[in-house]
Amino acid sequence: MTVHFIGAGPGAADLLTVRAVNLLRSAPVCLYAGTYLDPEVLAHCAPGAELIDTQGLDLDQIIAHCVRAHAEGKDVARLCSGDPSVYSALSEQKARLDAACIPWDVTPGVPAYAAAAAILGAELTVPEQVQSVVLTRTHARSTAMPETEALANFARTRATLILHLAITRVRVLAAELAGEYGAHCPVAVVYRASQPEQLVLRGTLADIADRVEAAELRQAAVILVGPALAESVDCAQSHLYDPSRDRTHITR
Structure with missing residues (x-):
């Protein structure tokens, strides 16, 4: 089994990636942070999936659910608000999973x-x-x-x-x-x-x-x-799209 850290995006159910939705549909266990998540995101989960709200849990309790799912041979979708690369406690969770010899991977999300x-x-x-x-x-x-x-x-x-x-x-x-x-x-x-x-x-x-x-x-x-x-910004023109830019060297 694998623990999939999944960027849940900012909240809207239609702002998840295709990969994230596919993982949610196939995971028998889903851990999610209810504080920041629109409940509609959980509609992507498989019928009958075990849904665990982590907002009242500490890190050891969260990992305990992953260890238990691992023993049962079940994949875990670990939903992180926004993108897992920022303020997700990913480092601490990875270290504990590594110590328990539990595989994991990361799917990015919309920050x-x-x-x-x-x-x-x-x-x-x-x-x-x-x-x-x-x-x-x-x-x-x-x-x-x-x-x-x-x-x-x-x-x-x-x-x-x-x-x-x-x-x-x-x-x-x-x-x-x-x-x-x-x-x-x-x-x-x-x-x-x-x-x-x-x-x-x-x-x-x-x-x-x-x-x-x-x-x-x-x-x-x-x-x-x-x-x-500012709601209206006056700015210089980007060099990339400047009409005067020499594009003769650009290969296609």
Whole structure:
């Protein structure tokens, strides 16, 4: 048997990959994080599949379900919100499975920030303005951040900044970021991107905290900061598509 770590995407049942859907249809056991998942995603599971919500379980309890399924010869679909490469506890789970000699593989998914950008109709990189995207989070009651990854260090780059797990600290963070980006820098907050409860808030570093607090958002939201988030962006033309670019050397 194999434990399949599957990117469940941002929530919508139709934003899973074909590979993810096929794995869900064939797995007798599915572990999923109910906090962030639209229940419709589970409709892809096989009739009679064992569905286990992990939001109330610790890591050892989750792995125990995998060990038990392994002993029974059953594949496990381990659904991760967004994409398993970011904030999924993939490393810890892999280490425990390796120690138990249980095979595993990984299927990527649509990350929450990409779904948020699509909803906003935003390109996060704008020619000659911003060409980098920083994905990070902040520390409150969660795992400590490395000292070298202080938010101020990322802010100095003025790259498009994507903040996960940070919505409850938005007022403090906005004030901190305003020193580098400026108080009028565009900000967007997307709550439960692609799910029925989806909510989009637009503003600036000066007023986004008021909007978030008025909406009473406490979880499942992505914060996007930077000039690329302006609703109308004037930018230089990309060299790749510039009509004056010499294309005679391009082979077909």
